[in-house]
Amino acid sequence: MIDLRQLRDDPERVRASQRARGADPGLVEAVLAADERRRASLQEFEKARAGQKARSREVSKAKGEEKQQLIAATRELAQRVKSLEAAADSAVEELGALARKLDNVVEDGAPAGGEDDYVVLREVGTRRDFDAEGFTPRDHLELGELLGAIDTERGAKVSGARFYYLTGAGARLELALLMCAVDTAVAHGFTPVITPTLVKPEVMAGTGFLGEHSDEIYRLEADDLYLVGTSEVALAGYHSGEIVDLSAGPLRYAGWSACYRREAGSYGKDTRGIIRVHQFHKVEMFSWCRVEEAHDEHLRLLGFEEEMLAKAGLPYRVIDVAAGDLGSSAARKYDCEAWVPTQGRFREVTSTSNCTTYQARRLDVRERDPHTPDGGNRHVATLNGTLATTRWIVAILENHQQQDGSVRVPEALRPYLGGIAVLPPVT
RNA sequence: GGAGGUGUCGCCUAGUCCGGUCUAUGGCGCCCGCCUGCUAAGCGGGUUUCGGGCUCAACCCCGAUCGCGGGUUCAAAUCCCGCCGCCUCCGCCA
Numbered sequence: 001m002i003d004l005r006q007l008r009d010d011p012e013r014v015r016a017s018q019r020a021r022g023a024d025p026g027l028v029e030a031v032l033a034a035d036e037r038r039r040a041s042l043q044e045f046e047k048a049r050a051g052q053k054a055r056s057r058e059v060s061k062a063k064g065e066e067k068q069q070l071i072a073a074t075r076e077l078a079q080r081v082k083s084l085e086a087a088a089d090s091a092v093e094e095l096g097a098l099a100r101k102l103d104n105v106v107e108d109g110a111p112a113g114g115e116d117d118y119v120v121l122r123e124v125g126t127r128r129d130f131d132a133e134g135f136t137p138r139d140h141l142e143l144g145e146l147l148g149a150i151d152t153e154r155g156a157k158v159s160g161a162r163f164y165y166l167t168g169a170g171a172r173l174e175l176a177l178l179m180c181a182v183d184t185a186v187a188h189g190f191t192p193v194i195t196p197t198l199v200k201p202e203v204m205a206g207t208g209f210l211g212e213h214s215d216e217i218y219r220l221e222a223d224d225l226y227l228v229g230t231s232e233v234a235l236a237g238y239h240s241g242e243i244v245d246l247s248a249g250p251l252r253y254a255g256w257s258a259c260y261r262r263e264a265g266s267y268g269k270d271t272r273g274i275i276r277v278h279q280f281h282k283v284e285m286f287s288w289c290r291v292e293e294a295h296d297e298h299l300r301l302l303g304f305e306e307e308m309l310a311k312a313g314l315p316y317r318v319i320d321v322a323a324g325d326l327g328s329s330a331a332r333k334y335d336c337e338a339w340v341p342t343q344g345r346f347r348e349v350t351s352t353s354n355c356t357t358y359q360a361r362r363l364d365v366r367e368r369d370p371h372t373p374d375g376g377n378r379h380v381a382t383l384n385g386t387l388a389t390t391r392w393i394v395a396i397l398e399n400h401q402q403q404d405g406s407v408r409v410p411e412a413l414r415p416y417l418g419g420i421a422v423l424p425p426v427t
Numbered sequence: 428g429g430a431g432g433u434g435u436c437g438c439c440u441a442g443u444c445c446g447g448u449c450u451a452u453g454g455c456g457c458c459c460g461c462c463u464g465c466u467a468a469g470c471g472g473g474u475u476u477c478g479g480g481c482u483c484a485a486c487c488c489c490g491a492u493c494g495c496g497g498g499u500u501c502a503a504a505u506c507c508c509g510c511c512g513c514c515u516c517c518g519c520c521a
Contacts, residue, residue, distance in 0.1 A: 046490040055502090059502070060501095061447090075501060077501080078501060377476080
């Protein structure tokens with residue numbers, strides 16, 4: 001939900017945002033008109049209601065015959081109030097339905113356009129030249145099988161396509177990576193959190209995932225609960241309905257959770273290995289901060305992601321995602337993509353979004369406004385960013401492989417693997 | 428899953444039996460002022476939240492708001508129905 005006051009004050013800004021996203025700018029007019037209707041309808045109801053309350057007070061004072069007459073005379077007014085209230089309710093409802101269609105207002109500087117219109121901000125690290133090294137790199141699944149680390153066949157046998165087992169070195173590598181991510185987050189002041197992975201509909205809706213991406217999400221019919229695709233959902237819900245204190249700076253959490261995705265629209269894409277799977281693990285950063293601080297906080301989250309990529313020793317690039325490819329909650333999004341040698345291209349391994357007040361508005365998370373004297377409340381900004389996921393294993397295996405099929409462990413991860421420097425083939 | 432209890436403004440609390448100045452009481456905390464003078468105590472005032480009047484601030488007025496949603500009624504914190512959270516006990520299962 002965007003700020004309706006901002007929409008009224010500066011509709012052109014929202015129209016421009018809609019255009020940048022490739023969405024309908026005409027929606028702005030529709031929302032403004034609905035807002036007019038809501039206020040008119042509300043005023044009418046409130047005026048009638050005030051009259052009714054005045055009459056009701058007279059009734060309470062009157063006696064006998066006079067009282068009976070007053071009651072009879074007020075009956076009609078009560079009916080009128082009831083229907084005006086219903087009208088006002090539906091006007092509010094209609095406004096809400098329209099306003100919820102508006103995606104977050106895109107931050108200035110974000111590239112316009114769709115999925116392919118991203119801008120590459122920088123490329124970091126050196127890609128290995130396997131020709132010069134004299135061997136053909138194996139892909140992550142082949143390596144995973146050599147190391148006894150990844151078993152997709154049994155995953156499919158037990159749970160179906162896009163499921164897998166991480167075994168032995170694979171399981172340890174995942175735990176090491178995620179622990180390293182948690183420690184990195186803690187070092188930067190984040191509170192580690194293990195979150196629920198089943199959430200209520202209002203929380204899922206509050207984070208903006210029930211819009212166009214709703215078919216990506218698993219739902220448990222019998223209990224009316226959703227499986228989260230990221231701990232962002234549970235972390236966003238954590239402070240819902242609360243007034244938080246940001247006077248000492250942002251509230252930062254690092255969520256650790258399993259993540260579930262239906263991958264409904266991706267038949268035939270990335271079917272080999274564990275690049276695109278229904279279930280994986282992730283450490284996710286989540287910040288609550290003042291709107292004024294959101295831009296800087298966003299760049300900080302991006303910095304922490306790059307720090308993790310450096311620890312994993314991965315060559316990567318940073319892209320500024322185009323407006324049309326942002327989720328409905330995001331005003332700006334940066335992805336880090338790691339180089340995957342056998343694919344000859346970069347694949348997304350992190351994503352950080354500045355959601356400004358969009359999520360906080362839906363989830364009703366506010367702070368005491370530091371700018372008004374008697375402390376009105378205002379909505380806060382939310383941001384999220386990936387620190388590590390199961391997919392990183394793909395990049396780590398491929399980028400650090402050696403000719404004999406063994407894989408070098410990045411130095412920063414070794415302490416988490418009992419000091420092991422190389423993962424040897426087991427077959 | 429079953430039984431009982433419970434949910435009132437930031438926190439605690441009165442009010443609910445028996446519907447009507449409840450326009451929700453008091454305390455704590457917080458804010459402003461006074462007195463005192465230097466970490467105290469006292470005095471006076473203010474303080475639910477959201478929306479609207481209304482374009483910023485102040486003031487004022489109006490509406491909603493007593494866990495949530497319905498209903499009855501001229502009138503609901505109060506009566507009725509449904510749901511949810513929490514507590515206690517029982518059952519079942521890790």
